[in-house]
Amino acid sequence: KKRIAVLTSGGDSPGMSAAVRAVVRQTLASGCTAFAVYEGYQGLVDGGDMIKEMQWEDVRGWISEGGTLIGTARCKAFMERPGRLTAANNMIEKGIDALVICGGDGSLTGADKFRSEWPSLVEELVSSGKRKAHEVEAYRHLNIVGLVGSIDNDLSSTDATIGCYSSLQRICQSIDYIDATALSHQRAFVIEVMGRHCGWLALMAGVTCGADFIFIPENPPSEQWEEEMCTIIKKHRAMGKRKTIVVVAEGAHDRSLKPISPLMVKDLLSDKVGLDTRVTTLGHVQRGGPPCAYDRMLATLQGVEAVNAVLEATPETPSPVICMVENKIVRKDLMQAIKLTKQVAEHIEKKDFDSAMKGRDAE
Ligand code: ADP
Numbered sequence: 202k203k204r205i206a207v208l209t210s211g212g213d214s215p216g217m218s219a220a221v222r223a224v225v226r227q228t229l230a231s232g233c234t235a236f237a238v239y240e241g242y243q244g245l246v247d248g249g250d251m252i253k254e255m256q257w258e259d260v261r262g263w264i265s266e267g268g269t270l271i272g273t274a275r276c277k278a279f280m281e282r283p284g285r286l287t288a289a290n291n292m293i294e295k296g297i298d299a300l301v302i303c304g305g306d307g308s309l310t311g312a313d314k315f316r317s318e319w320p321s322l323v324e325e326l327v328s329s330g331k332r333k334a335h336e337v338e339a340y341r342h343l344n345i346v347g348l349v350g351s352i353d354n355d356l357s358s359t360d361a362t363i364g365c366y367s368s369l370q371r372i373c374q375s376i377d378y379i380d381a382t383a384l385s386h387q388r389a390f391v392i393e394v395m396g397r398h399c400g401w402l403a404l405m406a407g408v409t410c411g412a413d414f415i416f417i418p419e420n421p422p423s424e425q426w427e428e429e430m431c432t433i434i435k436k437h438r439a440m441g442k443r444k445t446i447v448v449v450a451e452g453a454h455d456r457s458l459k460p461i462s463p464l465m466v467k468d469l470l471s472d473k474v475g476l477d478t479r480v481t482t483l484g485h486v487q488r489g490g491p492p493c494a495y496d497r498m499l500a501t502l503q504g505v506e507a508v509n510a511v512l513e514a515t516p517e518t519p520s521p522v523i524c525m526v527e528n529k530i531v532r533k534d535l536m537q538a539i540k541l542t543k544q545v546a547e548h549i550e551k552k553d554f555d556s557a558m559k560g561r562d563a564e
Contacts, residue, residue, distance in 0.1 A: 269350075292343075
């Protein structure tokens with residue numbers, strides 16, 4: 202019987218707790234033993250009480266909780282081999298032979314590295330005398346399964362990441378609130394939303410809130426964007442619109458990769474269009490609060506599938522990541538998905554914006 206641990210790592214997102222609940226309960230329902238590792242990879246490196254056996258009741262109510270109740274962290278020690286060696290030792294100590302990781306592309310890259318290194322880590326534990334050969338006999342191979350938790354919806358090969366629709370909903374509500382005051386005073390608002398490399402939140406928020414102009418990293422505006430934006434906004438005002446909303450992704454830039462900041466946009470709207478303009482940075486409210494119904498479902502279905510993937514894995518199967526493609530839960534090759542994700546950032550760096558726009562959907 203497998204002993205399966207789950208951890209959340211990297212930036213938190215709504216639905217991570219629901220994913221942990223699903224992994225724990227499907228593990229128990231399959232007759233296996235479930236563990237939660239607290240504070241991401243730091244918990245694996247620290248061991249002891251940070252790795253806790255979980256029972257059915259331990260995750261009661263977690264489906265509707267925001268953030269991650271087992272904590273998350275960025276862990277420097279796990280970036281280096283000695284940290285991962287300690288982590289391996291702690292896992293063997295608890296008898297854990299499979300790991301489900303819910304996090305972003307960084308966390309999942311770390312997971313795959315851990316798996317590929319695992320046999321040599323076990324070897325080193327024996328040769329250095331930390332473990333006896335017979336103790337590690339059952340731990341020659343480590344199963345890793347990835348779940349994508351991210352508000353940015355920034356991973357290739359999946360239509361949605363756990364948390365992205367909750368975040369979008371929160372942004373939408375916030376813009377609705379801002380709309381009311383903008384309308385009353387006929388003001389313009391420049392709204393900064395999260396997304397350093399991925400404009401999904403900004404694009405979707407712009408569409409769902411009827412924004413006048415949107416800036417995203419993958420598809421920068423033309424060289425004459427300042428004039429173009431002002432003309433469009435003047436036109437909207439001439440048509441009788443009493444408010445102006447411009448959405449700027451954190452990572453927005455022009456075609457030469459010079460950052461476009463909300464303040465720059467504000468100054469243009471004030472000076473060139475003559476609008477009373479305010480900047481609102483939505484910040485961490487975008488991450489907080491309970492997951493929406495879709496994220497609860499996504500986290501639950503994917504958590505169940507992650508455990509099934511662990512139970513069906515062989516030493517030869519590449520590490521899978523659980524995805525949602527055309528409304529179906531599917532397993533994909535984890536490292537392939539990460540490679541495609543990284544390509545998008547590379548296209549942007551090379552100013553190849555056509556490929557960047559296609560990138561995340563590429564197979
Ligand atoms: P995200 O998972 O949200 O992309 P990070 O990139 O910050 O977040 O990664 C979270 C953690 O995952 C890091 O602090 C580190 O512990 C681990 N990690 C990330 N990249 C690697 C890597 N290449 N090798 C080993 N561990 C990694």
